Amino acid sequence: MLTLAWRSVRHRPARLIATLLAAFLGSAITMMFNSLHDTAAASGVDARSSESLSLTGGVVGGYGTLLVFFAIASTLTVNVRQREAEMHLLRCTGATPGQIRRMVTGEAAAVALLGVLLAIVPAMLGGQALVAEFRDTGQVAGNVEHTFGPVALGAGLAVTLVSAVGAAALAVRRAAKAAEGRRPRARLRTAGGLLALVAGVGSMGTAFSMDAKDSALMAPAAYGSILLSLGFAVFSPALLRVLLVRFSRPVSALTGGGGYIAVRNLRRRAEQLTGILMPLMLFVGIATATLYLQGIESDAITASGMKKSVEDKNLETVNLVVVGIIVVFACVMLINTLYATTAYRSREFGRQRLAGATPRQVLATVATESLVLVVTGVFFGTLAAFAGILTFTSVRTDETMPSGQGPGIWLTIAALAVTATFVTSLITARRTLRTPAVEAVAVAA
């Protein structure tokens, strides 16, 4: 089976590019930050510098692991789904479920390993830059030199490989269940969504019991926003369906035959939209919340007439890095999911064309769907972020609304979300249209 896995990788390398990218980015970030532990443990580093380094390494370490897992899981789920036909063929030729699982996990492990190897040099350079930044801002002593050691390498390998293998096993299990015709458990998802909403509100509630000067105050507000984003992603499709029933006439009137189909697609596939809305809302929610929280914190420090402490600077660096990581990962997840779901619909687009849709009408369907999705995603992501921002503002500054922060950051984030969604969906749809309609419907028949 490992031989089969190897051949499969060699013949269709493009399919695993997204997984490789996720593994590469994930291990680069993991190793970059874990190398701070190596640096902290090196001889000749004073206690204060060591604490600074360890703190930063630890915070991003936990965050990073979770993100690496989500990103790899997302790309692998898509990869496995694209290969339903191949796996069905293998099952028919006598492959046991275990053999198929070993094939997919073997592939994932190979790709993850490659990702780690490719990421070592960028992680070293990134780590050096990080330590240099820490020196320049006085967060560590001037004599501290960056060290890339066993902790960094070990963490990179462990996090990426475990994520890849775990995510692959999960993806295969889901695919096998789907092949048996079992539906994913909607009740479990609803429960998870509810839990996320409750925990999000709870997290924001704890912020009110904290001291305004507490440097950890930002955390409950930010986590609250993340959890609310997750919860909204679960429940927004149902809400969307209700809204679309009400507004189906005006939307169809504005967008013609293509939009007519889009509205019905969205209404009747609402449950499947969570997969696209989740990265979209996480991206908007987390990026908006973190950047504005940091801005408000900086303003508050300036207003109080104090200078930023080392701890404040640490927190700022971490926040900006976290946003950077999340932006990249959420974008990879969003683009990969959109690409896969759109490419997967080649047959459906073929049917639409055979029923008399011009290529432009097919693209109008995709564009209308993208518009509805991105408006929903940006709206709820912003809502989740806004809840966190208001919580933080009222505790930190005694104001109800944040002053001094313009809409510029939010506009940039929204523009990024809109661009990623439209460009990916439309380019992918256009590519599927190159196949003649008759062939497109015959492929999976």
Next chain:
Amino acid sequence: MSAFRGRKSPESVGGAEALRLVGVRKVYGAADAAVAALDGVSLSLPPGTFTAVMGPSGSGKSTLLQCAAGLTRPDEGQILIDGVPMTGGGEKQLTKFRRNRIGFIFQQYNLMPTLNVAENVTLPLKLAGRRADPERTRTVLAQVGLADRLAHRPDQLSGGQCQRVAIARALVAEPSIVLADEPTGALDMKSARDVLSLLREAVHAHGRTVVMVTHDPLAASYADTVQFLADGQLAGWIAAPTPDSVAERLAHLGDPAHQAATPHHQPIGA
């Protein structure tokens, strides 16, 4: 519309033609491995006829139908629907030409999974920017026996019901010609008979023109004439077909000694 209109031979070139093919040629594959799926086919079908196209696998019958429908572009030759030559140009022009003149029925139905029965039937009209008259939709669906299934979705219907929805969809725009590619290929015997009867009714009761590709002699016997195809070329036709006469003829296709012979001898098994 009298049933007799359909008994004209496919070669009789009348004033009005629903479909006319002139020297249509279609080659697949690169130069060294090229296969001519259609090798200079000329054909003329008057309106109000039901024609079956038969031939062995690889005889080019599906290519013929797809060329006639504007779904595949022929390498040479011309196709006229109702006397109007099929436009060249891109997929956009072809689609616009097609959706106002041609109804197509597929073996695998090709219904939109997210649309219900009524929405699927009116989709070609919606895409063409035409108003879908609900009364007309109900009438067409009643004709195919699905008046009580308007709000069902394709995955809630049987194969036979899906194909009847597809027939209603092909008929709703009142096209000049309806093309059906193995419409009974995925159906059980009873559903297949229902579908074939509906196609015949569309011709004889409602004056539509239907061309159906099939490999089943029983299905072909529902047509007024059967046109045979072998190796990309026309290979004769028979009028008023029966399953036996079709099977007999099919068995001797490409067999030069029997090409012109009329089956006057005792059919096997009779």
